[in-house]
Each structure stands twice: as C-alpha cells, then as structure tokens.
Amino acid sequence: MGIRINIDVMMAQRKIGLTELAGKIDITPANLSILKNNKAKAVRFSTLEAICRELRCQPGDIIEYLPED
C-alpha cells in the first residue's frame, strides 16, 4: 500500500510507549500495534484526532504517502 504510518517515529520523539498511548486514546494495545505495523486498512477520524491530540502533531506527521513505482 502507498500509505505508511509513522506513528512509531512520533511515539519515540514524544517518549511514549505503545500501552500508554493506547490507554490515552482509548483503543486496545493490539489495535494500536496493528496501526503501528501498517497492517490497518483504515483509520477512524476519531482515532486520528485522539492520536494527534496525545502526540501533539498533525495527521501528516504520522501518515505518509509513498508513490508506488
């Protein structure tokens, strides 16, 4: 897929762990792991909003488009 999730980079910058972030945005660590490992097929706006709020970033900081050759 041409969309890459860079949430792990942002999490490292904010020094926050997977379980802690999952608790703050009210999703399970398993689901956050799916998102982190680029296995997710879609992201809800509410989830994206919560992630951006907790990581103090913009959606573009955690979602990247990679053109497929």
Added chain:
Amino acid sequence: MDERLIRFTKIVLDIMFYGGMVVFVTLPLSLKFLGKYYSSVINEYFLFMLAVFGASGVFGILIIRQLRKMMRTVIQESCFVYENVRSLNTMAVLSLCIVVMFVIKVCVMPTPATGIIVLVFFIASLFCEVLAHVFAKAVNYKEENDLTI
C-alpha cells in the same frame, strides 16, 4: 442463534457422518439384501448400482465433513473466515459430482426419484456457490471492519 440448536445440529451432523460411513462400508451387503427382498433389478445391475451409490456416498460423506468443519467454526464463534468460503465451494463441486453420478444412473435406469435427486443436488450446488460468494463478501467486510482502527 440458540446455542442448543447449534449443538443439536452438530450432533445430527456427527450422526450423519458416522452413519454414512457405516452405510458406505455395508453398501454391498445392503444392496444384496435389497436385491433379494425389494427389487431384482438391483441384482441385475449390482456392480453399476454399487459404483453409483458408493461414489455418491463418498461425495455425500465429504459434504457432511465440510459441514462439520463449518459447524466447528460456528461453535468457536469465528464463522466469518475464508476457510468456510472454501468449504462452500467444495460442497458445490461435490454436489455437482453427485449430480453427474445420478445423471448417469438416470440414463441407465430412469426413475422419478433419481430425477428428483439430480434436481435437488443441482440446486444445492447452485446455492452453495452463491452462498460462497456471499460469504466471501461478508468475510471481506468483517476483515475491513476488524482492521479499521
């Protein structure tokens, strides 16, 4: 669906599966018995009847095997899986195999019951194929829903 109904269906399928095996194993004996006491035509076409009923029996047992596999996923509450789509596709093919066997029988020994069996299994095959498509869509939707974070 009611849990007891699922359990009951599973038991019925188990009985059909093992009962089918017993019927298959004892088929030569039961055909001989029927040839003696029911209709002499069976004795006349003994090998042909044995081949048709034997092959159909195997296909029937395999259909029940697939159904048992599907029931297991229903009991485990994870029925929307691609395994069940494959099972439905397999059942469609097996039903068509039974149709072929009984079409051969209709050509050699035409009876109204054989015609009905052909019709029933042909429709069952069509339904299995359509259900497989519907199931595949459902599995797709479920996967998408599960992977929406």
